[in-house]
Amino acid sequence: MDCPQRRLAVLAGHLGASSSGRAGPLSAAPCAGGVSSSATPARLLEGQVAIITGAGKGIGEAAAKLMAAHGAAVVCADLDEQAAQVVVDAIQDAGGRAIAVAGDVTAAGFAERAVAEALRAFGDLTILVNNAGYTWDGVIHKMPPEQWAAMLDVHCTAPFRLIQAAAPAMRDAGKAEADRTGRPKPRCIINISSTSGTHGNAGQANYATAKAGVVGLTKAVAKEWGPFGVRCNALAFGLIDTRLTRAKEGGESIQVGGKEVKLGIPSADNYWASIKGQIPLRRVGSAEEAAGTILALAAPSLSSYVTGQVLEVNGGSFM
């Protein structure tokens, strides 16, 4: 049997089986009229439209595929046009709905364009995941102003601009529904923070400050827009296996603002080995596991009474 839902279930199944071979977060629903298992959960984001920034790679890619497998139409926004398109193609091949929006989230006009594309393609916007970002590490006494400012731009100002651009579709629409019926439909914003923001990290004063800023932004939005049914939460990830945390010697870099920034952690193997003993689960997390927590927070059926929170997803570190 083949049908879009079956192919999406397969995609979700692939995502569920993480690189470490552990069982994944969730799978998608069976085909209508197909073989159904009572253990198979329903699709959690049916009818929703999501913008996910940084959806071309890593956590954003995994989130885009998982959310599409759960019924959301997805706008995959990324600096890397080709990577975003590969993700869109995979979602569409699996029977899902997605478009790519290429561009730098820090660029003037990007936020308005991403929101306009979501409304043009899918007629709504109910979920915004502010995930795009990178690290540009350095010690405080040697950090030039541009290195400091770049982190605040990408991790704080860009999410603020996207939230502001989404206000008519999310806040104003929710307010109109609340005024009319008293029951605005579910909408939510998820901002990606980091345990560097919630606990600090040597060599990351710029990143840690920016990721702490995201927490303040999250709580302010939750308080301003909660009355209109818009939830806003942050996820503070610990060590997740993506190019940001793999060996810097691997040569990964990002071209942003006309500059190349090298990504990764120097001698990451040693770092991972040294830090694993401090993680109660004794391992790093996968992008798919991180995506599972984004899905869980986005799903109204699971998290409708959760707002203004910062959930640490870190294998139990910092308890």
Ligand SMILES: NC(=O)c1ccc[n+]([C@@H]2O[C@H](COP(=O)([O-])OP(=O)(O)OC[C@H]3O[C@@H](n4cnc5c(N)ncnc54)[C@H](O)[C@@H]3O)[C@@H](O)[C@H]2O)c1
């Ligand atoms: N990997 C971790 O351990 C970890 C831990 C805590 C927080 N985070 C956060 O999770 C988010 C995703 O990181 P990841 O680990 O998946 O990294 P990644 O490099 O695998 O993916 C990030 C994606 O964001 C895109 N991007 C970066 N800057 C952009 C910009 N200015 N405009 C548009 N797109 C941009 C990149 O092109 C890439 O596709 C980031 O905000 C990161 O800070 C990651």
